[in-house]
Amino acid sequence: MKKLILLSLILTSCGMFHPTNFDKPSLNEKVLSVKRDSIRFSEILKNNSSEKTLIHIYASYCPFSQNSLKEIAHFQKENKEINYVFLSVDHSYFDWKRGLENLPVKGNHYYLPTKGKGVLGRFLKLKEIPRFLVLNKEKEIKIFKSSKVSKIKESLQ
Template identity: 60%
Template sequence: MRFLLFFVGVILLSSCAVFQPKNFNSEALNEELLTLNREPITLSEILKNNKGKKTFIQIFATYCPVSQDSFDDVIAFQKENSEINYIFLSVDHSYHDWKRGLEDIKVKGNHYYIPKKGKGQLGEFLKLKTIPRFLILDKNGKILLYKSSSVSDRLKNKID
């Protein structure tokens, strides 16, 4: 009887798949973001502009203390991995709050604002509930790491 329960438990646990997409869906790719100059751009265009190199993406908010604390780790990561692209997507309350908040952020990379604040198609695709959030993409824009809440060893291993 114990063996049967153990066997059923193993089968149930091993059949639980974790959502780990390899590509963004078309809705997420086509969501409109804003550049620093308040020009519209889609995630698809951003990824096309960064094709050919691995890409590090951080989703954050300038007002979030946890996001602010994570930037020290990102800066250290950037020093060790200067050959990759860095994209920062903000879910701030407003475009103006985001622009003001960027004055205190020292990370280097391309910054974009998500007007739907993580509640649009991109946020839905990412199942965005907490920030900061980190993703790693390969040279072709395929997702190597879908979800990390810190600059962890798991994230660092996806760069190598």
């Protein structure tokens, strides 16, 4: 009986963490713009008034991220009404800036100087890239964790 109770506790405690809103510390995380201006993550979200926002977390040196960026470029052609925010976790600001030259996507680009290990990265439980989030007009998180563009397409239909 004790084993059965222990097993049920373990299985129920492994539920997926899926917040619907960003917490205050993650919203206060500072990122860098292309011009190297520091901006809070909350300001990025406020500046976007689209019905839906897709956030793509990537690194320009990562082959998986490069493939996902190509997929997003095709996705953008069919979904122009969506606001696109790209957050890079490249090794340095300069690596990110060089990588921007070859990106096939359009949108708002920012660099995470904490490389995903800061408050925002911990909130997102960021362990792998690429990573996608989808937000609605109220900036509520509708998709918290997806690594495939196909999953994003399914959820937006």
